[in-house]
Amino acid sequence: MTLSIWRYSHLILAVSSSLFLLVASITGVILSVEPINNKLQPYSISNAEGLSLAETLANINARYDDVISVSQDQNGFVSATVIIDSKNESFYIDPITGDKLGPIIEKAPIYQFATNLHRSLFLKTPGRLFIGLASLLLFFIAVSGIVLIAKRQGGIQRFFSSVVRENYAQYQHVVYSRIVLIPIVILALSGVYLSLLRFQLIPETFITHEIDFDNLQEEPLLDYTNFELLKNTPLSELRDIEYPFSEFVEDYYLIRLKNKEVLLNQYTGAPISEKKYPMVTLASEWATVLHTGQGTILWSIVLGLGSLAVPFLMFTGFAVYFKRPKTNIKNTVPKEKARFVILVGSEGGTTLQYAQLLHSQLLALGKKSYLAMMDDYTTFKSMEHLVVITATYGQGEAPSSAIKFETLLKKHIQKQPYHFSVVGFGSTSYPHFCEFAYETNKLLQTTPKANALIAQVHTVNDRSFEAYTNWATAWGNLVGLNIRLTKPTKLAEKSHKSPFIVLEKTEAQDMIDDTFLLTLKNTNGAQANSGDLLSIVPGSGEQERLYSLGKLDDNIFTISVKRHPEGLCSNYLLQLEKGTTFSASVVANKNFHFPKKAKKTVLIATGTGIGPFLGMIRSNSRKNEIHLYWGGRTEDSLKLYKPFIDNALESGSLTTFIPAYSRTQTEKKYVQHLIKQDGEQIAKVLRKKGCVMICGSIAMQKEVLNELQSICNRYLKKDLSFYQNRKQIKMDCY
Numbered sequence: 001m002t003l004s005i006w007r008y009s010h011l012i013l014a015v016s017s018s019l020f021l022l023v024a025s026i027t028g029v030i031l032s033v034e035p036i037n038n039k040l041q042p043y044s045i046s047n048a049e050g051l052s053l054a055e056t057l058a059n060i061n062a063r064y065d066d067v068i069s070v071s072q073d074q075n076g077f078v079s080a081t082v083i084i085d086s087k088n089e090s091f092y093i094d095p096i097t098g099d100k101l102g103p104i105i106e107k108a109p110i111y112q113f114a115t116n117l118h119r120s121l122f123l124k125t126p127g128r129l130f131i132g133l134a135s136l137l138l139f140f141i142a143v144s145g146i147v148l149i150a151k152r153q154g155g156i157q158r159f160f161s162s163v164v165r166e167n168y169a170q171y172q173h174v175v176y177s178r179i180v181l182i183p184i185v186i187l188a189l190s191g192v193y194l195s196l197l198r199f200q201l202i203p204e205t206f207i208t209h210e211i212d213f214d215n216l217q218e219e220p221l222l223d224y225t226n227f228e229l230l231k232n233t234p235l236s237e238l239r240d241i242e243y244p245f246s247e248f249v250e251d252y253y254l255i256r257l258k259n260k261e262v263l264l265n266q267y268t269g270a271p272i273s274e275k276k277y278p279m280v281t282l283a284s285e286w287a288t289v290l291h292t293g294q295g296t297i298l299w300s301i302v303l304g305l306g307s308l309a310v311p312f313l314m315f316t317g318f319a320v321y322f323k324r325p326k327t328n329i330k331n332t333v334p335k336e337k338a339r340f341v342i343l344v345g346s347e348g349g350t351t352l353q354y355a356q357l358l359h360s361q362l363l364a365l366g367k368k369s370y371l372a373m374m375d376d377y378t379t380f381k382s383m384e385h386l387v388v389i390t391a392t393y394g395q396g397e398a399p400s401s402a403i404k405f406e407t408l409l410k411k412h413i414q415k416q417p418y419h420f421s422v423v424g425f426g427s428t429s430y431p432h433f434c435e436f437a438y439e440t441n442k443l444l445q446t447t448p449k450a451n452a453l454i455a456q457v458h459t460v461n462d463r464s465f466e467a468y469t470n471w472a473t474a475w476g477n478l479v480g481l482n483i484r485l486t487k488p489t490k491l492a493e494k495s496h497k498s499p500f501i502v503l504e505k506t507e508a509q510d511m512i513d514d515t516f517l518l519t520l521k522n523t524n525g526a527q528a529n530s531g532d533l534l535s536i537v538p539g540s541g542e543q544e545r546l547y548s549l550g551k552l553d554d555n556i557f558t559i560s561v562k563r564h565p566e567g568l569c570s571n572y573l574l575q576l577e578k579g580t581t582f583s584a585s586v587v588a589n590k591n592f593h594f595p596k597k598a599k600k601t602v603l604i605a606t607g608t609g610i611g612p613f614l615g616m617i618r619s620n621s622r623k624n625e626i627h628l629y630w631g632g633r634t635e636d637s638l639k640l641y642k643p644f645i646d647n648a649l650e651s652g653s654l655t656t657f658i659p660a661y662s663r664t665q666t667e668k669k670y671v672q673h674l675i676k677q678d679g680e681q682i683a684k685v686l687r688k689k690g691c692v693m694i695c696g697s698i699a700m701q702k703e704v705l706n707e708l709q710s711i712c713n714r715y716l717k718k719d720l721s722f723y724q725n726r727k728q729i730k731m732d733c734y
């Protein structure tokens with residue numbers, strides 16, 4: 001079944017049962033306190049479990065003349081019903097001394113109220129039916145939830161591997177449901193069972209004894225303390241024992257043990273009848289204990305927490321659904337007439353939102369653009385340009401709107417030639433970054449009539465609007481259109497601007513490879529760490545640009561900037577004078593913070609990617625092992641950072657610095673070559689729970705990841721994803 005079917009089933013089940021589940025779970029939390037409260041009453045006697053039934057009865061009979069019955073409840077509390085002054089009295093007793101301990105616990109009104117609401121909503125039979133159905137739906141919700149988590153995590157074997165955080169509600173929903181799913185499944189199933197029992201859909205069977213009254217003997221007479229069964233059965237096995245009603249031989253001891261019922265001749269102690277409880281009875285008891293937690297504090301707490309989690313999961317689950325972008329598409333141009341066809345592979349709807357920006361812009365430019373999902377692929381008679389924009393899910397799999405794309409692509413061969421371009425939306429936090437986009441690109445390359453406009457897939461990490469718009473502008477140039485996408489407010493992050501003062505700046509004449517460093521002081525104390533991003537908007541109506549921050553001191557940061565000849569932001573930053581104040585905001589990038597616990601870290605960067613690492617190395621006051629691999633063009637390229645690196649090596653905050661220069665020798669050397677060369681040492685870092693951090697271009701990231709994968713295969717016999725999931729590989733590439 002496809003992911004979307006599971007997701008919709010999960011949602012519909014949750015919506016249809018939400019009110020009942022809310023009532024049942026809140027009352028369930030209240031009811032989970034009752035068994036804990038009961039169990040904590042002082043009626044449990046240590047050492048009593050070792051007593052035999054014969055000893056227990058002897059102790060009680062010695063204290064009371066007329067005993068009617070002795071019982072033991074789920075808490076292990078022993079009670080007796082005796083006649084005192086011609087009146088029946090029931091109370092808890094000490095089975096060793098026979099002392100009266102206290103009155104039988106009565107259900108407090110709050111528990112009585114909660115029980116009625118929980119079982120039947122005070123609606124008697126219809127209420128019981130609703131609650132029974134809600135339990136069944138809860139079971140299906142839990143099962144579909146398990147499937148969804150397994151799919152999201154990339155297989156059941158990775159069920160408990162770390163969850164990629166996309167937003168608060170989604171993260172909490174997945175993390176907490178993994179913890180409470182098992183108790184919820186048990187609660188739901190036992191609830192269904194108890195409802196079926198109540199409606200007699202599971203027939204309750206009762207024990208009936210056949211007694212041969214004519215053959216009951218009074219000889220050989222034995223004292224009850226010598227009855228075999230009473231002597232050999234421990235008290236812990238007892239549920240209750242009813243004494244003979246009279247001295248007639250036809251009256252007997254009725255003994256209910258945990259697994260059977262026995263009738264004992266009161267004179268000889270011979271069993272008159274012995275019957276094991278039927279499976280249904282035992283199953284019903286188990287269902288009751290599992291559902292109510294009676295008799296165990298630990299299970300009651302688990303059930304209480306499970307019940308408490310239900311409203312929380314409902315809340316976060318609905319939040320996930322309502323936060324999901326709307327995905328309805330309205331086309332004004334019929335597909336037969338469209339020159340531009342944009343196909344989207346999306347699951348959560350964000351990719352579609354981005355695609356809609358391009359579609360609207362094309363329409364605004366008077367172009368015939370048609371927007372559809374990848375699974376709507378068909379014959380497009382006038383198509384000249386196909387743009388496929390797709391997310392990746394699972395382990396590099398298609399999102400739900402692109403599952404049939406491959407089949408459809410082979411089925412509907414276009415008559416006219418056309419150009420195609422593929423944009424991949426994904427996240428470098430997942431092991432198979434944008435893999436489905438790469439596969440789609442490969443597929444299109446072998447499709448008749450399809451010609452690549454841009455051979456490479458353009459990847460967009462973590463919905464970076466900047467990365468997307470860069471591609472859109474480049475694509476527009478190739479097709480002769482001036483595409484300038486503007487970030488819709490709904491995609492804009494809410495960030496608070498702070499004033500930053502320029503403390504230091506590489507002078508234009510000192511720039512190497514068009515790169516310069518800016519040292520900035522934040523004057524109103526916005527908190528940031530190395531690896532967080534500085535968002536700068538170079539002019540009103542312009543898109544933000546993000547720069548990775550290196551924290552040099554409290555409120556002092558550095559950014560490493562590559563000037564692009566036409567780059568609005570890089571040129572804006574370059575012309576800032578020392579002492580100038582400008583406005584920017586900090587965007588948290590928690591996944592790219594220096595690891596707190598790792599003793600050894602490998603940092604890999606090219607060009608300006610070194611920026612955040614400068615801050616991380618500076619903060620390494622504990623002198624943990626840090627190895628920095630850096631790729632630049634020539635030795636000259638290092639000039640900007642050299643004083644810093646030399647200083648760090650001298651102070652011990654950096655252990656080794658290994659550069660790769662691509663233009664100093666005839667044979668080009670890149671960081672991935674260094675990684676390959678030092679594979680064994682890097683494997684050791686990963687094995688010792690150390691961390692590898694990568695910052696720089698996506699192209700470099702791809703090569704380095706390939707090398708890391710080979711290192712993991714060769715030295716560690718594990719897939720790279722194993723370390724990615726443990727956050728031992730951290731990346732921030734652009």
Ligand SMILES: Cc1cc2nc3c(=O)[nH]c(=O)nc-3n(C[C@H](O)[C@H](O)[C@H](O)COP(=O)(O)O)c2cc1C
Pocket residue numbers: 151152153166345346347348349350351352391392393394395396397399425426427428430431432433434435462463
């Ligand atoms: C369950 C799940 C699995 C994902 N798996 C991958 C993956 O394997 N590779 C990748 O690059 N991105 C992966 N992503 C990230 C998405 O592709 C990315 O967030 C994308 O922007 C989602 O677009 P959509 O909202 O249009 O579906 C995954 C996201 C989720 C929620």
